[in-house]
Amino acid sequence: MKILVVGGAGYIGSHMVLALQEAGCHPVVLDNLSTGHRDAVRNSELIVGDQSDQALLERIFTTYTFSAVMHFASYIDVAESVLLPAKYYQNNVTNTFLFLEMMLKHRVQNFIFSSSAAVYGDVQQTPLNESHPRLPINPYGHSKKMVEDRLYDLAQSTGLRYAVLRYFNATSCDSLGRLRERHDPESHLIPLILQVAKGMRPYAAIYGDDYETVDGTCVRDYVHVIDLCEAHWLALQALQDGCDPIICNVGRGEGVSVKQVLASARRVTQHSIPVQLASRRAGDPAILVADIAYAKQRLGWRPRYLEIDQMIRHMWY
Numbered sequence: 001m002k003i004l005v006v007g008g009a010g011y012i013g014s015h016m017v018l019a020l021q022e023a024g025c026h027p028v029v030l031d032n033l034s035t036g037h038r039d040a041v042r043n044s045e046l047i048v049g050d051q052s053d054q055a056l057l058e059r060i061f062t063t064y065t066f067s068a069v070m071h072f073a074s075y076i077d078v079a080e081s082v083l084l085p086a087k088y089y090q091n092n093v094t095n096t097f098l099f100l101e102m103m104l105k106h107r108v109q110n111f112i113f114s115s116s117a118a119v120y121g122d123v124q125q126t127p128l129n130e131s132h133p134r135l136p137i138n139p140y141g142h143s144k145k146m147v148e149d150r151l152y153d154l155a156q157s158t159g160l161r162y163a164v165l166r167y168f169n170a171t172s173c174d175s176l177g178r179l180r181e182r183h184d185p186e187s188h189l190i191p192l193i194l195q196v197a198k199g200m201r202p203y204a205a206i207y208g209d210d211y212e213t214v215d216g217t218c219v220r221d222y223v224h225v226i227d228l229c230e231a232h233w234l235a236l237q238a239l240q241d242g243c244d245p246i247i248c249n250v251g252r253g254e255g256v257s258v259k260q261v262l263a264s265a266r267r268v269t270q271h272s273i274p275v276q277l278a279s280r281r282a283g284d285p286a287i288l289v290a291d292i293a294y295a296k297q298r299l300g301w302r303p304r305y306l307e308i309d310q311m312i313r314h315m316w317y
């Protein structure tokens with residue numbers, strides 16, 4: 001089975017490529033390396049190019065016959081999206097729409113899209129299920145919602161079958177150390193904390209300790225990237241069996257506070273990890289935890305990695 005992995009040189013996409021290889025599939029990666037890494041694509045073909053390059057896509061889709069596309073290509077920094085919204089709408093929306101048109105022109109009809117909890121905006125209930133209103137509060141979240149809506153429209157007018165997976169906080173990496181999370185600049189909490197443990201940063205910032213949570217710090221739902229890949233794999237099987245659209249949260253279904261993450265990182269690394277308290281960041285909900293009942297029921301998916309210590313251990317080398 002040949003799968004086109006768009007954005008497969010990035011953090012989550014490269015883990016997916018490895019998972020597909022291990023399942024006996026033949027992934028082909030399209031990535032412009034804007035934030036991805038050439039050496040993250042191991043033992044698969046990497047085509048360096050942009051998802052909006054129509055001539056390149058024409059060549060790719062006439063050279064290969066794909067069973068499905070997995071789409072990871074977007075910009076991902078929420079704070080940057082507020083400062084540079086056009087950059088996010090151009091790549092995450094316009095370029096993705098162009099890609100979809102070309103994919104459908106070549107009759108590839110199974111598509112899995114990396115969406116985000118950011119589509120929900122301000123949290124009205126926790127844990128948060130898929131029927132929560134989608135009212136994004138930043139351009140990144142808007143860009144994800146716009147693609148979700150486009151997929152819905154395209155499915156009405158074409159034979160498109162699609163899955164939208166709304167990730168919560170993806171974390172950790174391949175337990176054998178073949179791949180890692182390498183965002184630059186890094187904005188995710190756990191890699192930032194580990195950079196402090198390695199002496200690359202003087203301290204980890206805690207943005208607010210007066211939230212109504214277990215210890216005053218924000219609570220997030222960390223899901224192991226290997227579990228995310230498993231959800232994609234199950235979604236792929238379901239699409240190939242010709243199912244209706246799949247739209248589901250992918251999290252661990254449990255929250256962990258910033259202070260709990262810090263305590264775990266101290267246990268795993270045996271470093272003291274200094275912290276500095278900073279003021280709350282605008283738009284940070286106190287608690288963001290997924291209700292994953294639907295993913296369990298619809299995909300038969302279960303997160304296997306349940307301990308934050310284990311997730312951090314896989315990242316510590």
Ligand SMILES: NC(=O)c1ccc[n+]([C@@H]2O[C@H](COP(=O)([O-])OP(=O)(O)OC[C@H]3O[C@@H](n4cnc5c(N)ncnc54)[C@H](O)[C@@H]3O)[C@@H](O)[C@H]2O)c1
Binds near residue numbers: 007114168
């Ligand atoms: N990391 C998370 O916690 C998280 C949470 C929710 C959703 N997501 C979504 O998951 C997906 C993957 O995230 P990630 O953390 O692996 O990000 P990443 O930046 O590591 O990977 C994105 C990849 O897409 C490539 N890319 C970007 N624009 C492209 C274009 N126009 N043409 C070709 N390639 C392009 C980049 O070079 C990179 O390799 C993204 O869509 C992101 O929005 C991630």
